Amino acid sequence: MTLTPSPSCVERVAAAYRRITETDRPEIWITLRDEQDVVAEARALDTRVAAGSPGTPLPLAGVLVAVKDNIDVAGLPTTAGCPAYAYTPDVSAPAVRRLVEAGAIVLGKTNLDQFATGLVGTRSPYGAVRGALRPGKVSGGSSSGSAVAVALGIADLALGTDTAGSGRVPAAFNGIVGIKPTLGLVPAAGVVPAARSYDAVTVFARTLTQAQRAVARMAGPDAGDPRGRDWPDDVRLAAPEHPRVAVPRDEDLAPLSPAARAAFRGAVERLEAAGAETAVLDVSPLLRAARLLYDGALVAERYAAVGEFIARDPSAADPTVAAIILAAAGIPAHALAADQERLDRHKAEASRLLAGFDALLLPTTTEHPDIAEVLADPVGVNKRLGTYTNFVNLLDMAAVAVPAGEADGGPFGVSVITRAFEDQPALDIAALLTGEQEPAPLPGTGVGLAVFGAHLRGQPLNHQLTGAGARFGGEVVTAPHYRLAALDTVPAKPGLVRVAPGSGAGITGELWTLSPAALGRFLAALPAPMSLGRVELGDGTWVLGFQCDPESAAAGTDITRLGGWRAHLAAGAS
Numbered sequence: 001m002t003l004t005p006s007p008s009c010v011e012r013v014a015a016a017y018r019r020i021t022e023t024d025r026p027e028i029w030i031t032l033r034d035e036q037d038v039v040a041e042a043r044a045l046d047t048r049v050a051a052g053s054p055g056t057p058l059p060l061a062g063v064l065v066a067v068k069d070n071i072d073v074a075g076l077p078t079t080a081g082c083p084a085y086a087y088t089p090d091v092s093a094p095a096v097r098r099l100v101e102a103g104a105i106v107l108g109k110t111n112l113d114q115f116a117t118g119l120v121g122t123r124s125p126y127g128a129v130r131g132a133l134r135p136g137k138v139s140g141g142s143s144s145g146s147a148v149a150v151a152l153g154i155a156d157l158a159l160g161t162d163t164a165g166s167g168r169v170p171a172a173f174n175g176i177v178g179i180k181p182t183l184g185l186v187p188a189a190g191v192v193p194a195a196r197s198y199d200a201v202t203v204f205a206r207t208l209t210q211a212q213r214a215v216a217r218m219a220g221p222d223a224g225d226p227r228g229r230d231w232p233d234d235v236r237l238a239a240p241e242h243p244r245v246a247v248p249r250d251e252d253l254a255p256l257s258p259a260a261r262a263a264f265r266g267a268v269e270r271l272e273a274a275g276a277e278t279a280v281l282d283v284s285p286l287l288r289a290a291r292l293l294y295d296g297a298l299v300a301e302r303y304a305a306v307g308e309f310i311a312r313d314p315s316a317a318d319p320t321v322a323a324i325i326l327a328a329a330g331i332p333a334h335a336l337a338a339d340q341e342r343l344d345r346h347k348a349e350a351s352r353l354l355a356g357f358d359a360l361l362l363p364t365t366t367e368h369p370d371i372a373e374v375l376a377d378p379v380g381v382n383k384r385l386g387t388y389t390n391f392v393n394l395l396d397m398a399a400v401a402v403p404a405g406e407a408d409g410g411p412f413g414v415s416v417i418t419r420a421f422e423d424q425p426a427l428d429i430a431a432l433l434t435g436e437q438e439p440a441p442l443p444g445t446g447v448g449l450a451v452f453g454a455h456l457r458g459q460p461l462n463h464q465l466t467g468a469g470a471r472f473g474g475e476v477v478t479a480p481h482y483r484l485a486a487l488d489t490v491p492a493k494p495g496l497v498r499v500a501p502g503s504g505a506g507i508t509g510e511l512w513t514l515s516p517a518a519l520g521r522f523l524a525a526l527p528a529p530m531s532l533g534r535v536e537l538g539d540g541t542w543v544l545g546f547q548c549d550p551e552s553a554a555a556g557t558d559i560t561r562l563g564g565w566r567a568h569l570a571a572g573a574s
Contacts (some may be wrong), residue, residue: 009042013105016155020154060213072091073089081114081125098220111127117320119165119382123141128371138371139173142160168365172403176206183393183396185231207436212427215423237446242275243275245429248283267433276429290386358425439473450478450509484559485548486557494556509564
């Protein structure tokens with residue numbers, strides 16, 4: 001069979017610019033790079049890839065990226081959707097720089113609701129961004145151009161930002177994936193703030209795996225971001241095999257049309273069919289918390305971001321945006337302190353509410369309005385669209401927005417919402433809906449552990465791994481230098497020992513990845529005669545694995561000839 005070679009970076013760029021011409025959506029872009037400049041960059045990448053790029057891996061070589069125009073790209077103007085605000089940065093935001101260092105190519109800067117204030121995509125002097133699939137509908141905002149560039153097949157990835165839902169609502173409206181990571185995981189340095197405490201850099205893509213790979217590349221602290229965070233030592237690297245997912249009551253879905261409710265029920269049923277356990281939850285406390293973002297004193301953060309600039313010349317800003325931001329100028333400090341205390345109480349209530357659940361599933365938004373409807377009622381419609389999104393960053397949660405069928409003639413989307421740093425469980429649960437799975441976990445901090453007995457899947461101690469958020473990595477076989485003995489323990493388990501060359505065999509086991517803290521707990525609780533040590537695999541690599549001392553193995557029953565614990569159990573049952 002003849003394999004078709006992958007398109008070169010140059011060919012991918014040429015195809016993107018053809019697509020730009022075909023789609024004829026100039027409102028997507030605020031700054032589109034000259035094609036010849038991008039081709040030259042792509043040609044240099046092709047040369048590096050052909051040479052093997054020694055010492056500098058390029059896992060994203062040729063991936064085309066659109067960047068929301070409130071995120072800095074070196075040499076390109078940053079306008080935040082306001083021409084009078086424009087400046088040209090000398091360096092790119094860390095999120096952009098990390099993608100480019102991995103081989104991604106930036107096509108240009110995309111349109112947005114001005115100063116990232118809105119969920120509609122119409123509040124821009126560069127024009128309202130039309131929906132990718134339904135041009136009479138809004139694209140969603142504020143990351144409007146980024147979402148449409150991906151949905152129309154121009155860019156492979158696009159960066160957005162999300163304070164109130166701007167990385168999720170556009171994903172729902174345009175039938176694509178949007179990942180909103182835990183606050184601070186992706187540095188916000190080089191980003192024009194909307195509300196600094198609640199801003200996140202987000203990713204749009206047509207597939208969940210592509211979006212996850214981009215987030216993995218961008219995540220990690222940066223010295224320029226004082227609010228940056230890293231993965232905790234006890235981070236969960238997987239959702240359980242049968243995750244518990246909370247779903248809202250019927251009354252919590254009141255804003256949805258009958259067709260949207262049916263689409264949401266369909267998503268719940270697909271989760272259940274894929275192995276999830278669902279339970280109905282009263283989510284009204286979360287929806288009440290959402291109101292603090294705009295209806296309370298927290299909106300003062302928006303004035304702190306760009307209020308003084310707008311106050312100097314309100315005519316330079318979109319009237320709706322200017323009205324929202326300037327109204328926050330007179331908020332007293334004591335009112336902000338009081339709302340911050342209320343928010344702390346909402347966080348504690350949310351923690352109690354979601355105890356025992358791995359995630360919450362909600363519709364991403366309430367409806368998909370026409371552009372004319374938004375222009376007639378810019379504040380009212382926008383407020384409704386944030387019903388299910390506004391609370392997420394306020395309460396320090398992560399979210400993954402994915403397509404979930406159709407409703408009312410267009411795409412319908414849902415969001416998987418989890419606690420902070422539970423980004424990977426959210427991705428795993430979302431993958432039950434999309435049917436795709438990226439094998440490598442998003443946090444790159446895990447430690448591999450080989451198991452050979454009672455911790456195998458389906459065995460009595462496997463719950464210790466899954467309960468710690470460990471991730472199954474597949475079956476492995478040791479190098480032929482080990483013997484396996486059935487030990488006299490409760491529960492029954494084997495002991496693995498290394499022996500002299502020629503006197504052992506390859507033993508089948510499983511490789512799991514777990515957090516450093518989980519590994520430490522395993523080691524601290526490990527009963528005699530078990531121990532952890534380096535185990536050589538059949539491919540010559542060494543991993544941490546369960547072993548036992550030679551004396552205990554000698555006192556047990558040698559089962560090496562069977563090649564593994566499962567075979568021993570099967571032989572005993574026959």
